[in-house]
Amino acid sequence: MSLPSVLAMVPEDSGGPYVIAAYVVFLTIVVTYVAIMAQRLGKLSRKADEIEARLDARDAAAKAGSGSVPDGSPAAVPAEPSKAPEGVA
Amino acid sequence: MTVRGLRPLSILSVALIAIGFGLVFFYAPLDADQGFRQKIFYLHVPLGIIGLIGFIVGGWHGLRYLRTGDPSHDLKAYVYIHQSQIVAVMVLITGAIWGRTAWGAWWRWDEPFLVSFLFLFLIYATYQVLRFSIDDPQRQARAASVFAVAAGAFVPVNFTVVRMANEYLHPRTLDNAANGGLPGPVLVTFLVCFGAIAVLYVTLVKYELLSKSTTFRLRALERRAGGDDLLPRRSAVLQA
Numbered sequence: 001m002s003l004p005s006v007l008a009m010v011p012e013d014s015g016g017p018y019v020i021a022a023y024v025v026f027l028t029i030v031v032t033y034v035a036i037m038a039q040r041l042g043k044l045s046r047k048a049d050e051i052e053a054r055l056d057a058r059d060a061a062a063k064a065g066s067g068s069v070p071d072g073s074p075a076a077v078p079a080e081p082s083k084a085p086e087g088v089a
Numbered sequence: 090m091t092v093r094g095l096r097p098l099s100i101l102s103v104a105l106i107a108i109g110f111g112l113v114f115f116y117a118p119l120d121a122d123q124g125f126r127q128k129i130f131y132l133h134v135p136l137g138i139i140g141l142i143g144f145i146v147g148g149w150h151g152l153r154y155l156r157t158g159d160p161s162h163d164l165k166a167y168v169y170i171h172q173s174q175i176v177a178v179m180v181l182i183t184g185a186i187w188g189r190t191a192w193g194a195w196w197r198w199d200e201p202f203l204v205s206f207l208f209l210f211l212i213y214a215t216y217q218v219l220r221f222s223i224d225d226p227q228r229q230a231r232a233a234s235v236f237a238v239a240a241g242a243f244v245p246v247n248f249t250v251v252r253m254a255n256e257y258l259h260p261r262t263l264d265n266a267a268n269g270g271l272p273g274p275v276l277v278t279f280l281v282c283f284g285a286i287a288v289l290y291v292t293l294v295k296y297e298l299l300s301k302s303t304t305f306r307l308r309a310l311e312r313r314a315g316g317d318d319l320l321p322r323r324s325a326v327l328q329a
Contacts, residue, residue, distance in 0.1 A: 015126035015190025022129045022183045023110065026136075029179055030289065034296070041300050048307040051314055 095299060098292045105285035109278070117278040126190040131278055133183040135286040136176050137206070141244050143173030143290060144213065148241015151234035163230040166237045168297045170216055172290060177210045205251045212240055 113131045120127035147169035154162035184203065185195045197203055219236055223229040271279065 015124075015187075018186050018190045019126055019128050022132060022186045025182050025186070026132055026179055029175070030293075033175065033293070037296055037300055041296075041303060044300070044303045044307055048303060048310055051307070051310040055310065055314055 095292065095295055098288070098295060102285070102289040102292045105281065105288055109282040109285040112278040112281055117274050118272070123191065126187065129183055129187040129190075131282040132286075133180060133187060134279070135283040136183065137180045138283070139286050139290050140173045140176035140180055141209075141248065143169050143176065143294075144209075144244050145241045147173065148237045148239075148244075151237030151241065154230060154234040155238065160230060163234060164301060165298070166234060167220070168294055168301070170213060170237060172294050172297065174210070174213055174216075175293075176290065177206075177213070180206065181210065201251045205247050209240075209244065209247055212243070216240070 109131070113128050117128070117131070119125060147166045150162045150166035150169060153159070154166060184206075188197065188203075189195050216233065216236055220229055220233040223232055
């Protein structure tokens with residue numbers, strides 16, 4: 001069943017196009033919201049994973065006893081990860 | 090909550106919405122009075138009920154924050170209220186569309202149901218303004234929680250008072266349902282759509298909470314990378 005054939009079945013005399021519009025508005029808002037959230041979440045996750053990998057590599061190097069700190073890293077770095085911020089559900 | 094945990098919930102949401110909308114258009118009978126336009130009811134009414142429940146749940150979490158001081162409740166109050174604001178926008182839009190087809194007008198100022206819902210929406214529209222106008226994180230969370238509790242308590246009061254109005258145009262769907270006035274196929278379709286919207290709402294709440302927790306993780310990693318682990322703690326929502 002194609003979309004035009006479905007739309008052709010919609011009665012125009014009792015607000016058919018308006019009903020379709022209401023459902024389209026609902027789906028548009030939900031899909032747009034999910035798309036924005038997915039994009040944001042993906043960006044944040046990638047960035048967090050990237051930083052975590054760099055920190056792990058730096059910690060591993062420090063534990064190996066090299067004593068050297070990779071370029072660009074600050075000299076004073078806490079060995080343990082910071083406590084998770086409050087409010088994380 | 091992880092992405093993995095969200096996946097089944099998301100799939101369930103999509104499946105229930107597909108089933109619900111399928112029932113709306115291919116199973117539920119046409120209403121004798123309203124005809125095809127009555128089908129907005131299966132979308133508009135569940136959205137309205139879920140949105141109001143979300144505001145109340147937000148108030149409940151605000152109350153729990155005030156009692157325990159646990160910032161996760163403040164965060165949940167924020168997320169529930171935010172999601173209900175989005176749902177409220179959809180309620181107003183779908184309601185206006187139905188009004189246009191049924192009454193010939195997008196809006197009626199003499200209808201208590203409409204005006205009271207708009208009033209409630211506008212009250213909640215000030216939530217973020219109040220919240221982010223306060224810099225101190227603890228004061229911010231406390232003020233926002235007091236707001237959430239007061240506004241959340243107002244929701245059922247407002248709902249009850251409006252239903253006591255003698256003159257109204259807006260249909261009383263819940264009264265019909267409670268009195269067994271809805272035919273079987275209509276009731277089944279309504280319940281499936283209600284379940285679909287409820288699951289979708291919970292999914293979106295979890296989704297936003299996951300987004301916030303990922304933000305917190307990133308901030309913690311940035312502090313760790315910067316050696317700046319002694320930064321004063323900020324409120325959960327402010328950090329996000």
